Amino acid sequence: MSVNEFLPTLGRHALEVMRGLGHSAFFFAELLKNVPSALRRFYQVIAQVHAIGNYSLVIIAASGLAVGFVLALQGYYTLSRYGAAESLGLLVALSLVRELGPVVTGLLFSGRAGTSLTAEIGLMKAGEQLAAMEMMAVDPKSRVLAPRFVAGLISMPLLAAIFSAVGILGGYVVGVLMIGIDPGAFWSQMQSGVDVWEDVGNGIIKSIVFGIACTFVALYQGYEAEATPEGVAQATTRTVVISSLAVLGLDFVLTALMFSTPN
Amino acid sequence: MRSGAAPAGGQDSSQICLAMNNDALVAIDHVTFGYDQRVVLSDVSMAFPRGKVIAIMGGSGCGKTTLLRLIGGVLTPQKGTVSFEGAPVNPRDRHSLYALRRRLGVLFQFGALFTDLTVFDNVAFPLREHTSLPETMVRDLVLMKLNAVGLRGAAHLKPADLSGGMARRVALARAIALDPDLIMYDEPFAGLDPISLGVAANLIRRLNDATGATSLVVSHDVNECFLISDYAYVISGGRIVGHGTPAEVQASEDPEVRQFIRGEPDGPVHFHYPARSYAEDLGMSS
Numbered sequence: 001m002s003v004n005e006f007l008p009t010l011g012r013h014a015l016e017v018m019r020g021l022g023h024s025a026f027f028f029a030e031l032l033k034n035v036p037s038a039l040r041r042f043y044q045v046i047a048q049v050h051a052i053g054n055y056s057l058v059i060i061a062a063s064g065l066a067v068g069f070v071l072a073l074q075g076y077y078t079l080s081r082y083g084a085a086e087s088l089g090l091l092v093a094l095s096l097v098r099e100l101g102p103v104v105t106g107l108l109f110s111g112r113a114g115t116s117l118t119a120e121i122g123l124m125k126a127g128e129q130l131a132a133m134e135m136m137a138v139d140p141k142s143r144v145l146a147p148r149f150v151a152g153l154i155s156m157p158l159l160a161a162i163f164s165a166v167g168i169l170g171g172y173v174v175g176v177l178m179i180g181i182d183p184g185a186f187w188s189q190m191q192s193g194v195d196v197w198e199d200v201g202n203g204i205i206k207s208i209v210f211g212i213a214c215t216f217v218a219l220y221q222g223y224e225a226e227a228t229p230e231g232v233a234q235a236t237t238r239t240v241v242i243s244s245l246a247v248l249g250l251d252f253v254l255t256a257l258m259f260s261t262p263n
Numbered sequence: 264m265r266s267g268a269a270p271a272g273g274q275d276s277s278q279i280c281l282a283m284n285n286d287a288l289v290a291i292d293h294v295t296f297g298y299d300q301r302v303v304l305s306d307v308s309m310a311f312p313r314g315k316v317i318a319i320m321g322g323s324g325c326g327k328t329t330l331l332r333l334i335g336g337v338l339t340p341q342k343g344t345v346s347f348e349g350a351p352v353n354p355r356d357r358h359s360l361y362a363l364r365r366r367l368g369v370l371f372q373f374g375a376l377f378t379d380l381t382v383f384d385n386v387a388f389p390l391r392e393h394t395s396l397p398e399t400m401v402r403d404l405v406l407m408k409l410n411a412v413g414l415r416g417a418a419h420l421k422p423a424d425l426s427g428g429m430a431r432r433v434a435l436a437r438a439i440a441l442d443p444d445l446i447m448y449d450e451p452f453a454g455l456d457p458i459s460l461g462v463a464a465n466l467i468r469r470l471n472d473a474t475g476a477t478s479l480v481v482s483h484d485v486n487e488c489f490l491i492s493d494y495a496y497v498i499s500g501g502r503i504v505g506h507g508t509p510a511e512v513q514a515s516e517d518p519e520v521r522q523f524i525r526g527e528p529d530g531p532v533h534f535h536y537p538a539r540s541y542a543e544d545l546g547m548s549s
Contacts, residue, residue, distance in 0.1 A: 124378075132375035135335055137364035138392050 027220050030141050031149050038146035048151030052113045056159055059112055060105060064096075064163035067104060068170020071095055075171075076179055085179075089186035090193040092171035093164075097194060097203045098259070101164035103251050106210035109156055110243030114218035117148055118239040121222025122232035130223075145219050152218075156211025157204050164203070202258045209250055214243045288313045288445055288477045289334055294343035296329060303329045305501040306343070311445075316471050316478040318488035318509075321498035322523065322532060327481040328372075330498075331447050334479070335367060336360045347445075365393060368438030368446040368476075372453055374430040376422040382409070382433050383418040389440045408436040411473075412466060428459025432466065439470060445477045446470075452484040460484075464491050485524050489513065497523055499532060 001009070038045055075091040121144065124130050130140045168190075175181045194200065218239045225235035287310035296304045303326040311317050319327050332338045333345050336354040345352045347363055354360055376385050386405045390396060396404070409415045412432040422430055431451060438446055448467060452460050468491040471478040482488050488495060489509035497505040497512060497520050505512055505520035513524060519531045542548045 127378065128371045128373070128375035129377055131337075132369070132371055132377075134337070135364055135367065135369040136389050136392065137361040138389075139361075143392075 023224075024220055027223070028216055031145060031216065031219070034139070034142040034146035035150060037142045038150045041147065044147035045150045045154070048148050049155055052117070052148070052151050053155035053158060056109065056112045056155070057162065059108055060159045060163050061166045063104060063108055064101075064166035065170040067100055067163075068092060068096070068167035068172075069174050071100075071167065072171040072174035072179070076175060076181070085181055086185035087189050087193075088175045088181055089168075089171065089188075089190035092175070093168055093190045093194050094199060096164040096167040096171075097199050099203075099251075099255070101160045101167065102203055102206035102210055103247060105156065105160040105163045105207060106214055106247035106251075107244055109152075109159060109210070110214045110218070110240055110247065113152070113155070114214050114239045114243050115236045117152075117215070117218040118222040118225070118236045119232060121145070121148075121219060122225035122227075122235050125223065125225060126227040126229075126232060140223075145223065148219060149215050152215025153208065153211045156214070157207040160203065160207035160210075202254075205258075206251065206254050209254060210247050213246045213250060217243045217246060286312050288348060289479075290346045290349075291330070291333070292344050292346070294333060294340040294345060296326075296333060296338060296340050302501050304333075304340075304498075307498075307501070307503060308343075309496060309503070309506075311477055311479060312494075313444075313477050314471075314475055315493040316468060316480060316491055318492035318495040319479065319481045319498060320483060320485060320488055320495060320523065322483060325498045326501050327483075327498060328449055331369070331449055331479070331481055334445075334447065335369065336363065365441065366444045368441070368443035370431070370434050370438045370446070370448045370451055372450040373427070374422070374434035376425075376430055376434055376437070378422050380422075381418065382414065382420050382422070382425070385422070385433060386436045386440055389437065393441060404440070405436075408440055409433075411439070411470065412436045413462070426459070428455050428462065431455070431459070431463055435463075435466060435470070439474065439476075442474060443476060445479065448478065448480045448482070450482055451480060452482055452487050460487060463487075467491055485526075499523065 071092045072088060075088050075095075076085055079085050079087055079091065121130075124144065130144070133140045133143060172183075172186060176183045176186050221235040221239045221242070222232075225231045289309075289311040291307060291309040294304055294307050295302065307326075307330075309319075319330060321327050329338065333340055334347070334352065336352045339354050347366075350359075352360070352363060376382075377388065380388065383405055386408050387401050390401050390404060394401075406415055406418065409418055412435050414429060414432055414436065417425065417429065417433070422433070425433065435451075451463050451467065455463060464487045467478060467480060470476070480488060480492060489512070492509055495506065495509055495512045496503055497515075499519045504523075505515045505517050507515070512520060515521065515524075521527075522531055538544065540548065
């Protein structure tokens with residue numbers, strides 16, 4: 001490809017990316033604008049919390065347990081080399097509450113609930129259900145998207161909290177019941193070392209941000225999906241890729257903002 | 264009569280034309296519309312009088328559904344205006360557009376029923392969204408609408424449990440839930456078996472007469488359209504090639520109208536998609 005061809009192609013792609021970003025920003029603003037109407041019909045939000053949150057519980061709990069097991073094993077291996085095996089509870093709790101809980105929940109959420117949202121909205125579009133709603137003078141953004149957005153926002157911190165809680169229990173099972181660390185030391189180190197605002201609070205903020213990002217990406221991809229089977233499949237794939245990258249990118253930014261300043 | 268083609272002729276036609284101009288619910292005035300470089304409708308003018316069943320016929324991709332989207336404010340004409348009761352349809356003014364759409368009923372090609380709701384809830388949807396009627400009254404109204412399309416007994420079913428014809432009838436019940444002034448049917452006969460097709464055609468005519476609404480039927484099903492419509496337009500290549508009462512259109516000598524209503528494979532509308540010569544494609548040209 002010559003320079004004469006490369007530059008216009010680059011420019012065209014750059015313009016397309018900018019147009020896409022602008023379009024998604026407008027979409028996000030429209031979603032936010034419709035949040036009050038979703039709150040007025042809270043029964044729809046509850047139904048979506050059930051669909052998004054409840055049905056994700058099994059995978060979240062199972063993953064949390066597995067991560068807790070592994071954290072305890074790896075943590076014990078490292079801490080015991082320095083004679084600090086009693087700090088295992090603190091290590092497991094801080095790792096989960098500050099980092100792994102929100103991040104892994106975000107990744108699982110995008111794979112479980114995000115894909116489901118994208119496919120649902122995309123298929124509604126392909127079946128002309130969204131168009132039918134529009135023609136009935138009912139705004140799909142208000143009626144369909146906003147309740148799901150609010151539900152995602154509510155579900156994510158709750159799921160992250162459950163992930164962390166189950167993970168800590170997993171750490172307890174391995175560290176205390178299997179390896180034999182003193183249970184008093186396990187819990188008291190955790191109690192004294194974990195700060196409610198600094199650690200738990202920031203973890204909650206992270207999970208809320210991830211909830212907004214993952215749900216927005218899922219809804220946007222579904223709404224903008226090409227109304228064909230291939231289009232919906234591609235949109236679903238994009239949801240997982242973009243949401244996962246967004247979670248990891250946002251996690252770095254938030255961690256840098258929250259924990260970079262020493263106390 | 265404003266149109267891209269002369270009426271198919273006859274006194275009946277001119278009387279209806281006069282009625283159209285005087286009492287048009289919807290008027291399409293010199294509308295041009297296209298997607299990118301492709302012109303779909305070119306300088307098309309039509310008027311739909313109140314209380315009539317109007318058929319818009321034409322081959323696939325001739326711009327019939329685009330016309331419905333222009334009337335519903337989904338699309339904006341590149342030239343010309345679409346007006347409803349004399350007021351232009353403006354897709355940019357969301358408030359007035361939604362006020363207009365509350366007076367429309369649209370039957371989509373495959374029903375577009377909400378798959379997560381039952382038949383009852385599908386029909387109740389517009390009532391619950393746009394009125395504050397008590398649930399007992401909503402129930403009565405829904406059952407009346409379902410009874411009108413013969414599906415009162417299917418109220419508890421999900422759309423997945425319905426046949427194509429039944430889904431179309433439920434969608435029709437939903438479209439008339441708010442007693443609209445204009446009902447637009449997008450290919451209501453596509454893919455239906457002969458019995459369902461007859462039922463659907465009969466329902467369109469009967470509901471139009473019973474409710475006093477205006478019906479706009481977009482279809483390529485010639486026989487059914489002629490059977491139920493008061494007036495018909497034939498579109499080809501983005502322009503109106505014929506219009507008039509069903510009898511007048513059937514008697515038309517226009518080659519494009521004749522090819523369409525007789526279903527001839529070749530004629531003014533060619534069988535072959537534009538291409539290089541056959542010999543050239545096979546590498547046989549000198």
